[in-house]
Amino acid sequence: MAKTIMVVDDSATMRLSLKSALELSGFKVECAGDGVLALNQLKSGVKPDLIITDINMPNMGGLEFIKHLRTVAGFRFTPVLALTTESQQEKRDEAKKHGATGWLVKPVAGPDLVKIIKQVLPGA
Amino acid sequence: MKINPNLPGKIFTSRTGLARTLATLTAAIALMSVGAYFLSLWLHDRLDLSNELETALITATTAFAMCALAAAIYKRRLADVCNDTCQIHERCSAQHISIRENYHRTVTDLSLYNAVLSSHLRDAIEQTEASVLGVVGRLVNINRQSSFQVSQIGTSSEKSSELIDITHEQVHKNQQVIQALNSFSASQFDQLNDNLDRIQSLSDEMEQMRPLVAVIADIADRTNLLALNAAIEAARAGEAGRGFAVVADEVRSLSNQSNIAAREIADRITRVSKHAQAETENAKKSIANNEDSQKFTSLADNLSHIEGRFKSASVHLEEIIKGIDEANGVIVEEVSVVLGEIQFQDVLRQRLEHVNDGLDYQSKFAQGTLLWLEGKGESPDKQLSEHLAEAKEKYVMQAQVTAHDGVIGTDAAAAGGSFKKIELF
Numbered sequence: 001m002a003k004t005i006m007v008v009d010d011s012a013t014m015r016l017s018l019k020s021a022l023e024l025s026g027f028k029v030e031c032a033g034d035g036v037l038a039l040n041q042l043k044s045g046v047k048p049d050l051i052i053t054d055i056n057m058p059n060m061g062g063l064e065f066i067k068h069l070r071t072v073a074g075f076r077f078t079p080v081l082a083l084t085t086e087s088q089q090e091k092r093d094e095a096k097k098h099g100a101t102g103w104l105v106k107p108v109a110g111p112d113l114v115k116i117i118k119q120v121l122p123g124a
Numbered sequence: 125m126k127i128n129p130n131l132p133g134k135i136f137t138s139r140t141g142l143a144r145t146l147a148t149l150t151a152a153i154a155l156m157s158v159g160a161y162f163l164s165l166w167l168h169d170r171l172d173l174s175n176e177l178e179t180a181l182i183t184a185t186t187a188f189a190m191c192a193l194a195a196a197i198y199k200r201r202l203a204d205v206c207n208d209t210c211q212i213h214e215r216c217s218a219q220h221i222s223i224r225e226n227y228h229r230t231v232t233d234l235s236l237y238n239a240v241l242s243s244h245l246r247d248a249i250e251q252t253e254a255s256v257l258g259v260v261g262r263l264v265n266i267n268r269q270s271s272f273q274v275s276q277i278g279t280s281s282e283k284s285s286e287l288i289d290i291t292h293e294q295v296h297k298n299q300q301v302i303q304a305l306n307s308f309s310a311s312q313f314d315q316l317n318d319n320l321d322r323i324q325s326l327s328d329e330m331e332q333m334r335p336l337v338a339v340i341a342d343i344a345d346r347t348n349l350l351a352l353n354a355a356i357e358a359a360r361a362g363e364a365g366r367g368f369a370v371v372a373d374e375v376r377s378l379s380n381q382s383n384i385a386a387r388e389i390a391d392r393i394t395r396v397s398k399h400a401q402a403e404t405e406n407a408k409k410s411i412a413n414n415e416d417s418q419k420f421t422s423l424a425d426n427l428s429h430i431e432g433r434f435k436s437a438s439v440h441l442e443e444i445i446k447g448i449d450e451a452n453g454v455i456v457e458e459v460s461v462v463l464g465e466i467q468f469q470d471v472l473r474q475r476l477e478h479v480n481d482g483l484d485y486q487s488k489f490a491q492g493t494l495l496w497l498e499g500k501g502e503s504p505d506k507q508l509s510e511h512l513a514e515a516k517e518k519y520v521m522q523a524q525v526t527a528h529d530g531v532i533g534t535d536a537a538a539a540g541g542s543f544k545k546i547e548l549f
């Protein structure tokens with residue numbers, strides 16, 4: 001059965017390009033425009049196997065989203081990859097502290113992204 | 125417009141003015157000295173004064189004259205300076221008004237200019253985003269079409285494979301039928317050979333009867349001859365041989381009939397034997413040609429050939445489908461790479477948004493400065509350089525920091541240039 005991946009990004013370009021690239025590789029993809037919308041989707045029953053989130057977003061950024069995510073039942077150990085333009089080490093450390101699984105700096109080629117996903121999501 | 129550097133309020137506005145004043149003073153002192161000399165001569169001739177009083181009087185007069193002269197010169201210079209100051213003040217006021225008007229216009233233009241640039245940048249971001257979304261949509265569509273074609277080809281392939289399997293099965297069944305027919309044909313052939321052998325045997329046996337028929341004919345001839353002799357002897361015997369003559373006639377009649385029957389049997393044996401011989405010859409020729417078997421073999425060969433061609437077509441079709449599958453795989457890979465590279469738009473958008481923020485601040489700063497110059501507000505609390513330093517703190521990309529430091533000229537670019545693009549914790 002196809003694994004489900006949630007993409008959280010305020011950029012429509014990012015959402016569409018990631019959704020298309022991941023669907024090409026056989027994943028099912030759900031999208032959200034920011035952290036608040038993503039949490040609402042998760043609470044309404046969407047159950048992704050992995051989450052890819054941007055860091056700088058309106059309403060709720062990626063770091064805060066990861067922090068909140070870890071308090072939601074069923075998502076304590078869900079792998080979360082931060083995909084961002086941020087290259088500062090402090091932000092990486094903060095993301096790691098909040099429970100992120102990895103840090104990817106945009107742009108990331110589709111095959112590289114799929115390789116990383118398969119690495120953190122065994123059986124994908 | 126250039127600002128006059130000569131400020132009002134200075135008496136000596138240049139070295140030339142000072143030299144001219146000193147020359148005037150020196151000439152006046154020289155004139156005073158000459159006047160004092162002639163005054164001393166006049167006093168000495170007309171008045172009888174003591175030397176000390178005369179000296180004091182001359183000195184006082186000279187000092188007074190010099191003071192009066194200096195006051196006159198100073199007054200003149202003061203008037204000149206005042207005049208100059210007024211002129212400069214007028215010029216400065218005009219310049220100030222012009223500068224203020226110019227600055228006001230510049231600030232207004234700058235705000236408008238920045239607003240236009242910001243609008244262009246926002247439009248460019250929106251257009252880029254719309255175009256990139258269009259490109260992504262088209263790429264996805266291309267991939268869908270490609271996948272659909274591959275799926276269609278796969279379905280056709282499956283159908284072709286089914287057809288080939290059915291044909292293969294049918295050919296196999298036909299071959300089994302042909303094999304059965306071949307066996308039947310062989311069995312018939314063997315049976316026919318046996319029949320022919322039997323006919324040949326019968327024919328041979330009938331031929332073997334021919335000498336017996338000849339013996340019968342010979343016996344009949346001899347019996348006829350005996351009957352004739354018996355009739356002669358009966359005639360010699362006269363009346364007593366009359367009955368014997370009748371028997372002799374009957375015996376001769378029987379021998380004639382036997383002779384006729386023997387010839388007929390011989391004729392029939394000949395005819396049957398010839399007919400059997402002819403049929404046997406024909407059958408043997410047919411067997412020698414083995415026509416049915418050859419027809420069956422030819423049919424089997426044709427079916428094998430058809431099966432072979434189907435198999436070859438199947439292999440060729442599978443190779444084509446495999447090639448298309450591989451090409452589709454390459455397309456999917458390339459599309460995936462392009463979809464990743466399209467993320468540049470988001471990177472570009474964020475950088476341009478920072479540029480837009482900078483332009484907005486620049487406009488606000490110019491407006492604040494203008495209000496301050498017009499006395500309508502405080503001076504801006506931050507200089508542009510301070511804001512630029514703050515802007516650097518807000519950068520999120522290493523590329524932004526590198527570009528910033530490249531212009532400002534710090535070494536930070538070299539220090540912070542390396543970072544992991546992908547890191548798993």
